[in-house]
Amino acid sequence: MSQVTLDSTRSLLRFLTCGSVDDGKSTLIGRLLYDAQLIFEDQLRGITIESQRKLGDAAALDLSLLVDGLQAEREQGITIDVAYRFFSTAKRRFIVADTPGHEQYTRNMATGASTADLAVLLVDARKGLLVQTHRHSCIASLLGIRHVVLAINKMDLVNFDEQIFRTIETQYREFARQLNFTSITAIPLSALDGDNVFRHSNNMPWYQGSTFMSFLEDVDVDAAREPEPFRMPVQWVNRPHQDFRGFSGTISGGSVNVGDQVRIQPMGTTAYIQRIAHYDGDKNSATRGEAVTLVLDREVDVSRGAVICSAQQPASVAERIEAHVLWMHESPVQPGRQYLCKLGTATVPAVITKISGKIDVNSMQQISAEQLEMNEIGVCVVQFESQIPHDIYTANRHMGGFIFIDRISNETVAAGMIIGDVNAARNITWQQHDVSKATRSALKNQKPGVLWLTGLSGAGKSTIANLVERALAAEGKHTYILDGDNIRHGLSSDLGFAATDRIENIRRVSEVARLLTDAGLIVIVSLISPYQSERDRARRTIVAGEFIEVFIDTPLAECERRDPKGLYRRARAGEIRGMTGIDSPYEAPSNPEMHIETVNRTPEESAIMIVEWLRTHGHLHA
Amino acid sequence: MDHLSNLEAESIYIIREVAASFERPVMMYSIGKDSSVLLHLALKAFYPSLPPFPLLHVDTSWKFREMIAFRDQRMAETGMKLLVHRNEDAIAKGVNVFTHGSGVHTDELKTVALRQALDLYKFDCAIGGARRDEERSRAKERIMSFRNQHHRWDPKRQRPELWQLYNTRIAPGESVRAFPISNWTELDIWQYIRREKIPVVPLYFAKMRPTVMRDGQIMMVDDERMPLNDGETPQMRMIRFRTLGCYPLTAAVESDATTIEEVVYETLSAKTSERAGRMIDYDKPGSMEQKKIEGYF
Numbered sequence: 001m002s003q004v005t006l007d008s009t010r011s012l013l014r015f016l017t018c019g020s021v022d023d024g025k026s027t028l029i030g031r032l033l034y035d036a037q038l039i040f041e042d043q044l045r046g047i048t049i050e051s052q053r054k055l056g057d058a059a060a061l062d063l064s065l066l067v068d069g070l071q072a073e074r075e076q077g078i079t080i081d082v083a084y085r086f087f088s089t090a091k092r093r094f095i096v097a098d099t100p101g102h103e104q105y106t107r108n109m110a111t112g113a114s115t116a117d118l119a120v121l122l123v124d125a126r127k128g129l130l131v132q133t134h135r136h137s138c139i140a141s142l143l144g145i146r147h148v149v150l151a152i153n154k155m156d157l158v159n160f161d162e163q164i165f166r167t168i169e170t171q172y173r174e175f176a177r178q179l180n181f182t183s184i185t186a187i188p189l190s191a192l193d194g195d196n197v198f199r200h201s202n203n204m205p206w207y208q209g210s211t212f213m214s215f216l217e218d219v220d221v222d223a224a225r226e227p228e229p230f231r232m233p234v235q236w237v238n239r240p241h242q243d244f245r246g247f248s249g250t251i252s253g254g255s256v257n258v259g260d261q262v263r264i265q266p267m268g269t270t271a272y273i274q275r276i277a278h279y280d281g282d283k284n285s286a287t288r289g290e291a292v293t294l295v296l297d298r299e300v301d302v303s304r305g306a307v308i309c310s311a312q313q314p315a316s317v318a319e320r321i322e323a324h325v326l327w328m329h330e331s332p333v334q335p336g337r338q339y340l341c342k343l344g345t346a347t348v349p350a351v352i353t354k355i356s357g358k359i360d361v362n363s364m365q366q367i368s369a370e371q372l373e374m375n376e377i378g379v380c381v382v383q384f385e386s387q388i389p390h391d392i393y394t395a396n397r398h399m400g401g402f403i404f405i406d407r408i409s410n411e412t413v414a415a416g417m418i419i420g421d422v423n424a425a426r427n428i429t430w431q432q433h434d435v436s437k438a439t440r441s442a443l444k445n446q447k448p449g450v451l452w453l454t455g456l457s458g459a460g461k462s463t464i465a466n467l468v469e470r471a472l473a474a475e476g477k478h479t480y481i482l483d484g485d486n487i488r489h490g491l492s493s494d495l496g497f498a499a500t501d502r503i504e505n506i507r508r509v510s511e512v513a514r515l516l517t518d519a520g521l522i523v524i525v526s527l528i529s530p531y532q533s534e535r536d537r538a539r540r541t542i543v544a545g546e547f548i549e550v551f552i553d554t555p556l557a558e559c560e561r562r563d564p565k566g567l568y569r570r571a572r573a574g575e576i577r578g579m580t581g582i583d584s585p586y587e588a589p590s591n592p593e594m595h596i597e598t599v600n601r602t603p604e605e606s607a608i609m610i611v612e613w614l615r616t617h618g619h620l621h622a
Numbered sequence: 623m624d625h626l627s628n629l630e631a632e633s634i635y636i637i638r639e640v641a642a643s644f645e646r647p648v649m650m651y652s653i654g655k656d657s658s659v660l661l662h663l664a665l666k667a668f669y670p671s672l673p674p675f676p677l678l679h680v681d682t683s684w685k686f687r688e689m690i691a692f693r694d695q696r697m698a699e700t701g702m703k704l705l706v707h708r709n710e711d712a713i714a715k716g717v718n719v720f721t722h723g724s725g726v727h728t729d730e731l732k733t734v735a736l737r738q739a740l741d742l743y744k745f746d747c748a749i750g751g752a753r754r755d756e757e758r759s760r761a762k763e764r765i766m767s768f769r770n771q772h773h774r775w776d777p778k779r780q781r782p783e784l785w786q787l788y789n790t791r792i793a794p795g796e797s798v799r800a801f802p803i804s805n806w807t808e809l810d811i812w813q814y815i816r817r818e819k820i821p822v823v824p825l826y827f828a829k830m831r832p833t834v835m836r837d838g839q840i841m842m843v844d845d846e847r848m849p850l851n852d853g854e855t856p857q858m859r860m861i862r863f864r865t866l867g868c869y870p871l872t873a874a875v876e877s878d879a880t881t882i883e884e885v886v887y888e889t890l891s892a893k894t895s896e897r898a899g900r901m902i903d904y905d906k907p908g909s910m911e912q913k914k915i916e917g918y919f
Contacts, residue, residue, distance in 0.1 A: 012625060040895035043758075069758030070777050071911055081780055083761040084754045086807045093625065095805065107782040111764075114784040235638045240671035248668070250635045279669040289623050291634035291667065304642055328782050342787050345642070403787045410791040412781045 012093045013216060016082075016112040017151075018140065019122035020132035021101035024153045026079055028122065028191035029098045030063025032213065035198040038087045039066065050074070063191075067098045080105055082112040091217040101132055106139070106375040107328035110415060113140050114401070117221040118147040125158045125188075128168050134175065135361045138377065141179035142324050142417060144397055147221050148176070150186040151212065156193060160203040178364040185219075187212050228288075229313035230254035230262070231391070231399055233344035234306045238277075238293050246277050246293040247302055249345065252398035253391075254310060255287035256294070261311040264302050265389035270311055271296040305346030307389040307399070315389040315399060320422040324359075324393075325352070325380045327372040329406070329413035334371045336499035338533075339413070341384065343402035348388055349533060350404075353500045354381040381422055383503065385533055386540070393417035440520035442622040444478045448517040449619050450542050451610065454529045454589060455552035456581050457567055458559035460598050460606070461526040464552060467607035468524055477620060480516055482509055484527040497578050506534045510541040517546055522619060530586040549592040550610060556581045558599060626814050629806055633660075634667040635786060636765055636802040637749065641667075641674050643790035644747040644798070648740075650919065651677035651704065653689040654866040655822050656751035658696075659811055660803060662820045664749075665700060676703040678739055678748070682731035683713050684868035686844050692823045707739035719870040720849055727871070733918045737773050740797065747790070747798045750919045755807045756896070759911035765804050771795040773917035799919065808864075808896050809889050816882045825863045826885065828877040832856035839873035864889075864896040 017025040033039050047065040067083045068074050079100040087094050097112030113119065119140040123133055140148070150172055158164045169186040176184055187196055188207050195201035197212045210218070231253040238246040256262070260273045275295035276283040286292045294308060302308070309315050327333055333352060341350040358369040358378040372378040393400030404414040441448050451468065453461040462483060469479050488495070491508055495501040506529055516523045529535050539547040559581065560568040571579035578584045589595070594613055596606050614620055623631070640647050649664060651657045664673040679693065697704045709717075712730040719727040740748060754761045764780050766788040781789050792798060803811075815822060832843045834856055841848075842863075843856045848870060850856070861874035862885075879885045 010625070012628070040893065042894045066758065067761070069760075069762045069911070072778060080778055081762050083758070084805070085761060086755045086805070108780075111782045111784055235635070236642045236668075238668065238671050244670060246670075248638055250631060277670065279666040287623075289628060289631055291631040291638070293669070340791070342789065345639075397785060401785045401787065403782075403784060403789065405789055405791055410789070410793065412783070412789045415782070415784045 010088065010091065010093050012095065013118065013219070013221065014095045014097075014116045015118040015120055015216070016097040016099050016109075016116040016140075017120045017122060018099050018109050018113065018136040019101055019151075020124070020127070020130040020136075021078060023101060023122035023124045023127075024191045025101065025120075025122050026064035026067045026083075026098055027062075028120075028151065028153065028189070028197070028212075029085060029096055030066040031191045031194055031197050032096075033066060033085065033087055034063055035194055036087060036089060036213070078102060080108070082108045084112075089213070089217060094216065103132060103135070103375060106135065109136060110139055110143065110326055110328065113143045113145060114415070116140075116145055118149065118216075118219065119145045120149045120151050122151045122153050123168055123172075125152050125154050125161075125164055125168065129171055129175065131362065133172075135375065137176060137179060138359060138361045138364065139326065141181060142326070142377065144394065146180065146182045147219060148181050148184045149212070149215065150184055151189050152186060153189045153191050155188045155195060155201075155204065156190040160188070160195075160201075162188075162204070162206045165207075175364075183219075185209070185215060187215065228253045228396065229310040230256050230260070230308075231310075231315060231396060232256070232292070232294065232308045233346070233398070234302055234304055234308060235345050237303060244277075244295070245299075246275075246295045247308060248291075248293045249308070250291045251286055251288050252344070253288055253396045255285060257285040258283075262296070262308050263311045263314040264300060265307045265309055265315045266317040266387040267301060267306065268314075268317070269300045271298050271300050273297075305344070305348075307344060309389070315391050316421055317387045317389050318421040319385075319387055320353075320381060320383050321388075321390065322356070322419045322422050323380055323382055323402075323416040324419060325372065325378045325382075325404075325417075326415045327374055327376050327378065327413070328415065329411065330374055332371045332373045333414070338407060338499075339404040340407055341382070341402050341404055341416070343388055343390060344399060346388055347405075349385040349407075351383045351500065351503060352380045353383045353503065356380065379419070380416075382416065385537060390418055392420055437518050437520060440518075444520050445622045446477050446520070446522060447619045447622065448520050448522060449546045449548055449614070450513045450517060450523045450525060450538075451548050451550055451614075452529070452535065452538060453524065453526045453550045453552050454535060454592075455554060456556060456559045456586055457528055457579070458562045458564055459552045459554035460603055461528075461552050463603045464596075464606050464610070465524045465526040467603055468610050471607055471611045472522060472614075472620075475620065477522060478520065479522045479524060481524045481526065482513060482516075484509075487527075503534060506538060507541075510538040513538075514542055517543065522614070528580050528586075530580045530584065532587045532590060535589065548594065548613075549589055550594040550596060551589045551592040552596055552598060552606075553588070554598045626810065626817060629803075629810055630663065630666070630814070632786075632805065633663045633802040636788070636800060637664055637667045637673075639766075639788055639790065640747050640749055640800045640802075643788075646743065646745050647675040647747040647749065647800075648678045648705070648743065648745040649673070649675055649749040650751065651679050651693070652751070652867075653679065653685065653693045653823060654751075655811055655815060655826060656753065656803060658820050658822050659806075659814055660749065660751045661696070661700065661702070662818060663802065672701060675749075676705050678705045678707065678743075678745075680732060680735045680739060681706050681708045682727075682735070682868050683708060684718065684727075684731070684847075684870060686823075686825055686842075686866065686869045688825055689823050689866060692821075696821065705739070705743065707735060707742070709735035709738060718847070719868065724871055727868070728913065728918070729916070731868075733913065733916055736919070737917050740773065745797065746792060747800055748919075749800045749802060751803055752801050752919055753806050753808075753811075754804050757910045759914060763801065763804070763914075765801055766790060767799045767801065768792070769797045769799060769917070773797065775799075775915050775917075777911065777915070809886070812882070812886045812889050816886060823866060825866060827881070828860050828862040828879050828884075830858045831861050831874070833859045833861060833874065840876065842869060842874050844869040864892075 051062040099109040099112040165188045236248045274297040277293040356379045357366040391399035400418040571582040862877040
């Protein structure tokens with residue numbers, strides 16, 4: 001019965017097997033399970049019959065059939081998707097992810113690698129290092145794996161030649177100098193016959209190192225972990241009745257005690273831990289990996305996606321980050337498309353605004369790139385639609401790893417690993433001046449605000465903006481118009497009309513509008529701004545209550561009839577592309593402050609409506 | 623944290639993700655040891671709330687009688703809401719394993735019944751207790767496994783699943799099967815049941831029971847619907863079950879393990895897999911994969 005108690009104390013090693021196709025990954029795992037006598041009799045009977053059918057040889061046993069669990073895999077003799085196998089020896093427990101070698105299925109290798117602590121990289125002794133060997137090494141390193149076993153397999157097919165083994169080992173160590181591995185252990189093997197897998201091989205007396213199995217049993221992958229700050233992404237708000245409000249989640253870094261001060265990101269609010277509720281009884285403290293429910297000492301706004309952090313060392317908060325991106329979908333990615341990103345428990349729309357370069361997996365050098373193809377790794381700037389709490393990936397995998405989801409097909413198309421914030425404004429403090437915004441607007445006897453006029457090209461935005469400004473000037477109010485076309489002459493003259501450029505243009509206009517409201521002005525923005533998400537972003541940039549969304553609603557047919565700049569005609573003729581309303585969508589505001597229908601209304605009447613709205617909402621006096 | 627606590631925390635995380643991400647989740651409850659662990663994990667995950675989803679039992683009408691009694695008792699103890707669904711059409715037609723074989727039986731009473739229930743209640747995610755160590759096609763499955771409008775699994779086009787970032791996005795009519803105890807082994811299940819003192823069906827413990835031998839396997843005679851061959855009389859044997867399903871499809875093992883400690887010890891020294899007692903896996907090679915593609919758990 002002693003085994004029963006002993007069992008829960010053995011440590012767990014999670015590893016994956018990777019490398020190029022046909023290097024013998026599945027056979028190695030099959031051999032390991034077979035030699036360790038970890039195969040149940042009924043399973044062995046099953047694969048014995050299948051081996052004989054497949055190979056036509058009564059004595060043959062194809063051990064890869066133990067792990068290649070899909071019919072298509074057994075038919076084609078390849079691994080398509082990752083298989084997870086569980087086994088244990090007297091010393092240790094293991095979860096092995098047997099991953100595919102085909103480049104086409106690299107995404108499944110990344111799936112297996114993302115939860116592993118060690119990579120077994122197989123190399124066929126006859127072929128040496130291949131592109132896939134390099135690619136898998138690169139992905140393993142980026143995903144944070146620090147220990148590699150270089151399993152040089154099929155030694156029986158090169159006469160167990162030590163020189164071949166040494167050459168491959170030297171080449172690999174040279175290549176891996178650019179990767180973040182802390183240990184590389186080379187072992188010569190024949191998985192087919194079991195040489196150096198479980199027992200030392202009589203065929204390779206020159207090899208004195210550990211056998212594959214004994215190495216896996218002894219390797220220490222728990223690097224001295226630096227004390228890390230507390231993080232708990234909120235998964236679910238637990239509210240069984242009026243008197244209990246808890247935040248459930250799994251601690252992804254550090255530890256927490258009752259009485260600790262915490263900061264909730266991205267909001268930045270602080271609170272103290274009142275209770276750590278648990279089914280087995282309340283706890284006084286909890287640590288990394290535990291699934292808990294935290295109760296705070298005060299009512300704060302916390303929902304799924306927020307992260308409860310150490311108050312002293314909270315997670316960074318940013319909209320724009322730089323990340324390594326592993327592209328996993330057949331269609332390549334170019335800057336500008338919108339995706340949903342999932343980071344921790346938050347799901348946020350995001351755009352890759354820039355591809356700074358991609359990694360050449362053979363040289364590990366960064367080279368320039370316009371787009372990322374499937375299985376390529378890029379260095380990208382990602383713009384999220386809202387502030388996201390995060391850490392860099394190397395500091396905390398759970399806070400720095402994220403996935404991209406296609407908004408239409410819902411497929412997972414890429415994985416990202418955060419390198420850092422872009423233009424980390426958090427290091428720059430906002431200078432406070434003696435004359436305040438309140439003083440400046442009081443001098444002008446007005447309340448600042450941003451009238452954001454959105455609508456189709458030709459809807460009448462510029463005309464109405466001009467009339468509103470004239471009316472306000474007549475009353476002695478201080479105003480300024482930011483007109484879409486005018487902005488593009490100067491501030492945004494470097495931008496085109498690609499989606500990323502439009503987003504950047506709107507960001508610049510919003511920031512300038514915010515500065516002008518700080519100066520105390522009433523700002524009138526006249527910009528097509530077709531996407532709700534971008535107008536919402538502008539709204540978040542402007543001080544709360546000062547953003548006034550005005551929908552200038554003119555039907556497309558009417559805009560086309562007016563066509564003051566001749567743009568619709570040219571778009572219909574195919575001379576210009578991406579024309580809003582023609583081949584690019586316009587999302588009407590769902591809940592604007594003002595909705596002005598221009599049909600049956602003169603521009604003057606529309607302008608008066610806007611001015612009167614400002615008056616009734618207190619903007620026209622201090 | 624020790625091994626079992628790590629497994630527990632991982633499973634709770636997955637169960638909470640389901641509750642937070644789907645509109646109409648349900649937890650499959652098949653009364654066996656894995657379901658017992660799953661239910662216990664759900665109770666822990668949402669404490670002090672009750673789990674925010676109902677349980678669903680797909681009842682083939684061929685379960686052991688002790689299983690049904692145990693089920694009803696557990697529901698009363700936990701306060702969980704239980705939905706029971708049967709393929710009444712097939713039951714009315716008298717579908718059974720003795721006359722129709724295990725293929726038709728499983729297809730009609732389990733797979734079709736499950737699809738009917740999911741469509742009836744419009745569940746968008748079903749939490750199941752499958753484990754990767756059970757069978758080699760299950761070893762290939764994701765934690766959150768996507769199903770199309772027809773509940774079909776496409777093993778060649780599974781979504782990449784990195785870290786613990788589960789993609790739970792689906793279009794209307796599509797669904798996800800979530801497997802929180804994917805990474806548990808049979809031994810982990812028993813050790814956890816022991817540690818947490820989780821109630822399980824008494825059939826898992828050895829006792830003298832009426833049996834007959836069929837194709838070298840010990841079958842328990844649970845009720846009068848089991849046809850006996852000429853001259854066959856049930857014999858009392860000291861037996862227990864490693865897995866529980868429909869009694870005509872679940873073979874027993876001879877055992878003296880009457881306590882949880884003895885069951886753990888027996889599991890440690892087992893020479894055959896637990897699914898060796900499940901007749902449906904042996905229809906033909908790849909039969910589990912085929913059943914899964916068609917919508918079986």
